Amino acid sequence: GDSVTQMEGPVTLSEEAFLTINCTYTATGYPSLFWYVQYPGEGLQLLLKATKADDKGSNKGFEATYRKETTSFHLEKGSVQVSDSAVYFCALSDLQGAQKLVFGQGTRLTINP
């Protein structure tokens, strides 16, 4: 079945550092890919998405490119801020998977000033 694997956390960086959170997926069809973010005490909210190969999703300085050849959707940001501290989830939705939304295990990010 469909699955998503994220890099293990937690990740701790200093402010203005470069961020990469790795995400790879397994899907039977051609999924849409998402990154969601969860701030403390809240539900998840969409950060960005990409719906086909080579698409780049971007929002709030974060970017991720849909790489079909490596089945990856890594999240990057050039200069992180303290306010980016949160848990980040990679997810996919696949027509062959009955359109259910499958999440990775999440990566906790802490940014120190």
Added chain:
Amino acid sequence: DAGVIQSPRHEVTEMGQEVTLRCKPISGHNSLFWYRQTMMRGLELLIYFNNNVPIDDSGMPEDRFSAKMPNASFSTLKIQPSEPRDSAVYFCASRETGVNTEAFFGQGTRLTVV
């Protein structure tokens, strides 16, 4: 729209008691998901409805868990009897039908079973 509304926000109950969690999805959304989040297991999909019909309940841990969606604006997740290992944050999410559409999450119900 007020977003996905879950109730209660917090629930503390004794082992063996019945617990009912409630969710009101965003109007017009055809798909509804129930997830459970714990430190050990992360975010697990419990059940997924489309047009009020359960499509995939393979994530429901055991017969103690049941979910219903009697109409497009209301869903419940029931645990009977509850056990301490059911302690978690339970999220409801809804989205329009389609693989590309954004899912909107409620703020969750934090369940503690003592």
